[in-house]
Amino acid sequence: MLEIIILLGAPGAGKGTTAKDMKSAVPELVHVSTGNMLREAVQAKSAVGLEAKAFMDKGELVPDEVVMKIVSERLDAGPSDARYIFDGFPRTSEQARLLDAFLSEKERGRVSHVFLLEVPKEVLVDRISKRLICRDCGAVYHKTNIRPKVEGVCDSCGGELYQREDDNRETVLNRLEVYNNQTASLIDYYDEKGVLRRVKALDREESLATILDHLQS
Numbered sequence: 001m002l003e004i005i006i007l008l009g010a011p012g013a014g015k016g017t018t019a020k021d022m023k024s025a026v027p028e029l030v031h032v033s034t035g036n037m038l039r040e041a042v043q044a045k046s047a048v049g050l051e052a053k054a055f056m057d058k059g060e061l062v063p064d065e066v067v068m069k070i071v072s073e074r075l076d077a078g079p080s081d082a083r084y085i086f087d088g089f090p091r092t093s094e095q096a097r098l099l100d101a102f103l104s105e106k107e108r109g110r111v112s113h114v115f116l117l118e119v120p121k122e123v124l125v126d127r128i129s130k131r132l133i134c135r136d137c138g139a140v141y142h143k144t145n146i147r148p149k150v151e152g153v154c155d156s157c158g159g160e161l162y163q164r165e166d167d168n169r170e171t172v173l174n175r176l177e178v179y180n181n182q183t184a185s186l187i188d189y190y191d192e193k194g195v196l197r198r199v200k201a202l203d204r205e206e207s208l209a210t211i212l213d214h215l216q217s
């Protein structure tokens with residue numbers, strides 16, 4: 001059976017970083033980030049990438065069917081009894097419905113936990129507009145708060161650090177609006193199913209500890 005753990009939260013809430021921390025603590029977890037998959041598709045100039053780019057550049061959501069297709073292909077290509085961390089998916093009620101349908105069809109599995117990472121809006125904007133990411137290992141830095149030892153170089157793997165094209169102030173504000181309008185309704189959706197946990201996500205180690213605690217209970 002597939003067990004799906006969803007990280008929910010606004011852009012900049014720390015979904016990617018938390019997913020990486022969870023994977024370090026529990027190596028058998030499989031991390032799936034639709035944002036990373038879409039960025040790879042854009043870079044490879046594949047059909048999905050060409051379709052997704054215009055939406056991503058504006059901070060809008062890529063159409064539900066496109067995203068569901070890459071997620072279902074990813075799950076179908078992997079083992080049938082794994083535990084996945086989903087970071088950045090689902091992002092609309094339709095995606096949540098499509099995911100439920102996919103999991104219940106052929107009794108593939110279920111959504112076991114949804115962690116809502118809660119961070120004040122001012123912190124989100126600051127985190128994203130100053131965020132730097134390693135091209136090779138995906139580690140996340142911040143221009144003033146989490147600086148690498150050598151400028152532009154990842155401490156962990158020596159990869160090149162870059163700023164995502166959509167991490168500029170204008171697009172960030174649109175992405176936050178998109179989150180409020182299209183993604184925030186998922187909080188109620190999963191709360192009603194009894195799988196939602198709220199996590200204060202200002203301190204990285206504390207939020208990881210809270211999440212691991214819930215996963216074990």
Ligand code: AMP
Binds near residue numbers: 038059067087
């Ligand atoms: P992220 O890396 O999760 O911040 O995603 C970056 C961009 O990829 C988003 O602003 C969207 O344009 C697109 N994207 C990622 N995940 C999804 C999704 N589940 N549904 C629609 N668009 C997505």
